[in-house]
Amino acid sequence: MPIPEPSVEMALHEALSVDLKPFNTFGLSCIAERVLTATAEDDVRDAVGTVAANEALSLVLGGGSNLLFTQERLTGTVLHINLLGKHVVSETDDAVVVEAAAGEPWHPFVLWTLENGWGGLENLSLIPGNVGTTPVQNVGAYGVETKDVCTEVRFVERGTGAVHTFSAADCAFGYRDSVFKGPWRNRAVITAVRFHLTKRNHTLKTHYGSVDAELEAAGIQPSPQSISDAVVRIRRSKLPDPAELGNSGSFFKNPTVSAEEYARLRALKSDAPGYPQADGRVKLAAGWLIEQAGWKGYRRGDAGVHAKQALVLVNYGRATGPEIWQLAQDVVADVHAKFGVSLEPEVNLVGGGL
Ligand SMILES: Cc1cc2nc3c(=O)[nH]c(=O)nc-3n(C[C@H](O)[C@H](O)[C@H](O)COP(=O)(O)OP(=O)(O)OC[C@H]3O[C@@H](n4cnc5c(N)ncnc54)[C@H](O)[C@@H]3O)c2cc1C
Structure with a gap:
């Protein structure tokens, strides 16, 4: 008797209603409606190769070290990449x-x-x-x-x-x-x-x-x-070890501003570090700006700004994604109000936010 071709369900491991807490270095709880785990390229093609399958996809998940879940539930399908070799x-x-x-x-x-x-x-x-x-x-x-x-x-x-x-x-x-x-x-x-x-x-x-x-x-x-x-x-x-203190590394990108904007910042803060770029713009140090705005070591509930490195937001244990995201937005607004510089997240927001 011929062996039947494996179906999508057989090749891709499927799990329903999964808490993604162990799968993100922030250690944030987020209940995913459906998780498919791919262990081969064909699995990936099965999972996203049609318009319908692709439309159901809400997240491609790697090691989860550059993500922030802005909500506590995620509808649709998470594709967990577990291809090895x-x-x-x-x-x-x-x-x-x-x-x-x-x-x-x-x-x-x-x-x-x-x-x-x-x-x-x-x-x-x-x-x-x-x-x-x-x-x-x-x-x-x-x-x-x-x-x-x-x-x-x-x-x-x-x-x-x-x-x-x-x-x-x-x-x-x-x-x-x-x-x-x-x-x-x-x-x-x-x-x-x-x-x-x-x-x-x-x-x-x-x-x-x-x-x-x-x-x-x-x-x-x-x-x-x-x-x-x-x-x-x-x-x-x-840097804090995510195994001990939830975090996603640098939360914000270092912003790049025009030479005029940098001059304006230097007028406010004469020691503001700036790194000239080939195109004439100047890269600023986001961590320095956050520290100067007074946020280093700040803690609200279990969401915080790391005490040693202000660029890193941390979860002391029970923070939720929305709490971390609220803190991030407050930091952005304050840095903008104080220095006129807009910070953008380096982490990928999952569940919306920007
Ligand atoms: C303590 C700490 C230190 C860090 N230090 C640095 C550093 O020095 N430099 C630096 O650049 N980064 C750093 N990071 C950020 C992070 O480690 C990197 O960005 C890393 O490459 C993310 O990989 P990941 O597999 O965990 O991605 P995930 O967080 O799983 O995903 C990140 C993004 O990539 C997408 N994605 C994941 N897998 C795939 C795929 N196979 N195909 C297409 N899209 C995909 C996701 O959908 C998401 O949008 C640090 C993070 C932490 C926690």
């Missing part, structure tokens, strides 16, 4: 191209590349989330961004099920930005990402944050592994 695509004496499935957890993937002696991802150590989400906002830290190492992104087009492969140039990476936040927003489900890494003659970046100082203090020569270790130590000392 990683392998070498090609290599020379100098370099290697590796591919990882979208659901691979990012930091263990970085550690795997380092164990193999490959350089390129060390500065991006300890960032929470999945491999497949790194291209979405061009994840970056300590002078390196996804755009510096990513060569290809494979994704399923929502509504048609077509599979596309974009080069890094196609992805139009920018500061916390890419086509996946622009023209392809809510139209693509990333299934795999490729990275170009070095086997020797590594390009080491140590001049950002306190990486240099950390290496010097420990008397260690820069290498991909030692830079990773330094970045891990620095991040642990500065």
Whole structure:
């Protein structure tokens, strides 16, 4: 007797009425009407490949480390990306191209590349989330961004099920930005990402944050592994661990303003940091602005602004998504009233808000 083709329900794991609390680093409770878990690209095509299936989709969920649930219930379907696997695509004496499935957890993937002696991802150590989400906002830290190492992104087009492969140039990476936040927003489900890494003659970046100082203090020569270790130590000392204190990393983007707006801010606050950009605009430090407005360490119920890093909003345990979102909006309004600067969330709002 022929074995029947697996149905969508058999291939995709389905669960109803699921609390997403364990699936977001803010630790916020949000009851999802329906969750489908995809473990293969075909599952993703089954879940979003038709107009009807795509219209039912309310969220593509990776590691949940860059999300804020603004409501306590979510209707429709959540597609949880759990595609696993990683392998070498090609290599020379100098370099290697590796591919990882979208659901691979990012930091263990970085550690795997380092164990193999490959350089390129060390500065991006300890960032929470999945491999497949790194291209979405061009994840970056300590002078390196996804755009510096990513060569290809494979994704399923929502509504048609077509599979596309974009080069890094196609992805139009920018500061916390890419086509996946622009023209392809809510139209693509990333299934795999490729990275170009070095086997020797590594390009080491140590001049950002306190990486240099950390290496010097420990008397260690820069290498991909030692830079990773330094970045891990620095991040642990500065940022709250989501396992202990719910948070989503930097809640706001660093705003970019015109030179005139920056001059106006300097007239109010002569020590306001500003970083000139190639296009003549100036990038400001959102955390500094929030701190100057007096919000650092502020707590309202279980929602708060982190005591060490004002850019990070935190959940002390029982805060709800709407409470965190209200606090965020109050911070935005106050910073605008005091300094005339508009802050935008870096986190993705799920359930509406903007
Ligand atoms: C403590 C902490 C520190 C952080 N530090 C940094 C940092 O230094 N630099 C930095 O850039 N970020 C940082 N972040 C933010 C976050 O870790 C990254 O943005 C990460 O890439 C998010 O991955 P995720 O899988 O958790 O995404 P999720 O939170 O699950 O999703 C984020 C967005 O991407 C979409 N998405 C998820 N998976 C896919 C997919 N397969 N295809 C298409 N869309 C998808 C979601 O729908 C959502 O809109 C930090 C977060 C925390 C909690």
